[in-house]
Amino acid sequence: MLAASTTAIGWVIFSITVVGWIVYYLANRRSAQPELGSEIELAPNRKPYYDDETLEGPRLERVQLFGVLLLALIVIALPLYWVFEPQRQAEATSGKEGRFVTWGGRLYATTAEGGFNCAGCHGANGGGGSAPYSIADPNTGEVKAVNWLAPAVNTIFYKYSESEVEFILVYGRPFSPMSPWGLAGGGPLNDQQIDTLIAKLWSLQIPREGCPADDPNCDIGTLPQEEKDRIDEAATTAAQRLVDQGKYATVDEAMGEALFNLDLAAGAYSCARCHTQGWSWGDPGVAGQGAFGWNLTGGATVRHFPDQADMEAFISAGSEYGKRYGVQGQGSGRMPGYGRMLTEEQIESVVEYVRSL
Numbered sequence: 001m002l003a004a005s006t007t008a009i010g011w012v013i014f015s016i017t018v019v020g021w022i023v024y025y026l027a028n029r030r031s032a033q034p035e036l037g038s039e040i041e042l043a044p045n046r047k048p049y050y051d052d053e054t055l056e057g058p059r060l061e062r063v064q065l066f067g068v069l070l071l072a073l074i075v076i077a078l079p080l081y082w083v084f085e086p087q088r089q090a091e092a093t094s095g096k097e098g099r100f101v102t103w104g105g106r107l108y109a110t111t112a113e114g115g116f117n118c119a120g121c122h123g124a125n126g127g128g129g130s131a132p133y134s135i136a137d138p139n140t141g142e143v144k145a146v147n148w149l150a151p152a153v154n155t156i157f158y159k160y161s162e163s164e165v166e167f168i169l170v171y172g173r174p175f176s177p178m179s180p181w182g183l184a185g186g187g188p189l190n191d192q193q194i195d196t197l198i199a200k201l202w203s204l205q206i207p208r209e210g211c212p213a214d215d216p217n218c219d220i221g222t223l224p225q226e227e228k229d230r231i232d233e234a235a236t237t238a239a240q241r242l243v244d245q246g247k248y249a250t251v252d253e254a255m256g257e258a259l260f261n262l263d264l265a266a267g268a269y270s271c272a273r274c275h276t277q278g279w280s281w282g283d284p285g286v287a288g289q290g291a292f293g294w295n296l297t298g299g300a301t302v303r304h305f306p307d308q309a310d311m312e313a314f315i316s317a318g319s320e321y322g323k324r325y326g327v328q329g330q331g332s333g334r335m336p337g338y339g340r341m342l343t344e345e346q347i348e349s350v351v352e353y354v355r356s357l
């Protein structure tokens, strides 16, 4: 607000100055028009100036008064500047953030609205959706039209750091409808456009619980209780279905598999969309046998994490580029962290399921 009014004051001063100069110019021109007499007589430097009496009296006092007024002006203006500057800077920053969200929003919009259609696949509010896609069978060459689930992006910063999301946006998921968007990945968007998209994604995040009010994007908050309840409810329903199918004796035992395959908000919470081939287009192969994410079957993963607690910590934090995990594992930053979304018990049951694969 203040920044805006400062700009307005600036404009007023600017307008007064411009008008003043125009008035001065016109007045000067007018007074210069009539030729009054010989230049020798009238040249300003030939006119007698004030006498000493006036020069050292009223004239000197006027100049001194002028100096005192200017000094007073500085004494008032400098502290005022000092008082208002932090707020001006804060508003400039939040103004920039607002502009980035607006610009990113234009890129995020559907094709019909002139955007790059993130909204068309991921939903206008980032809740997820799906996209038509064609996949070719590598063995037969047969092409199949499928509908590929596009995960929700309104929890993306719960699971990934900003640089990890930037990597996803720049390089896409090239085997899927998610094409590369950054120039480095062969896409159309420059670095600043990617930055504005990231600002837009931040603005879409489900507000976190446990964050200070002045920093809704803080790093410590978790999913709000009603969202956690939603996951819990969907997982319990899915687990009950597995029990009804006779696969498990109790809902508790079925919980791990239910969470692994959880199809909530178009697969935002599911492990299977990355670890089970075909899951994203409704034709899942062997559970956990690997797709974008590693093959979790056959004991290799258990050899990576002999200690179950280590695996739980990994699922909670996700992988980090270049950082070690488990035994001889090195992260790429592409495995999301679930600690801010799932409870410890849920992570424990999904890990027990993974270890059983």
Ligand code: HEC
Pocket: 107, 108, 116, 117, 118, 119, 120, 121, 122, 130, 131, 148, 149, 150, 151, 152, 153, 156, 165, 168, 169, 173, 176, 177, 178, 179, 181, 197, 273, 280, 292
């Ligand atoms: C044609 C549909 C489509 C468009 C357009 C699209 N995406 Fe995606 N996006 C997907 C799909 C599908 C995936 C998941 C791919 C997979 O299965 O690994 C995805 C994945 C993502 C992910 C990673 C999510 C995760 O949890 O793994 C992010 C972030 C993302 N998209 C953001 C965007 C943004 C921002 C735009 C606009 C520039 C965009 N997408 C445009 C379909 C699309």
Ligand code: HEC
Pocket: 260, 269, 270, 271, 272, 273, 274, 275, 292, 293, 294, 295, 296, 300, 301, 302, 304, 311, 315, 319, 320, 329, 330, 331, 332, 333, 334, 335, 336, 338, 350, 351, 354
């Ligand atoms: C967005 C895709 C994605 C999702 C969703 C995902 N993962 Fe992963 N996962 C990966 C990738 C990629 C790796 C390989 C490690 C890396 O690149 O950092 C990985 C690695 C792992 C590993 C280590 C495997 C090994 O042997 O080193 C485990 C265990 C794992 N994921 C379990 C899970 C579980 C459980 C979930 C669901 C709660 C899940 N993943 C969801 C992509 C994903």
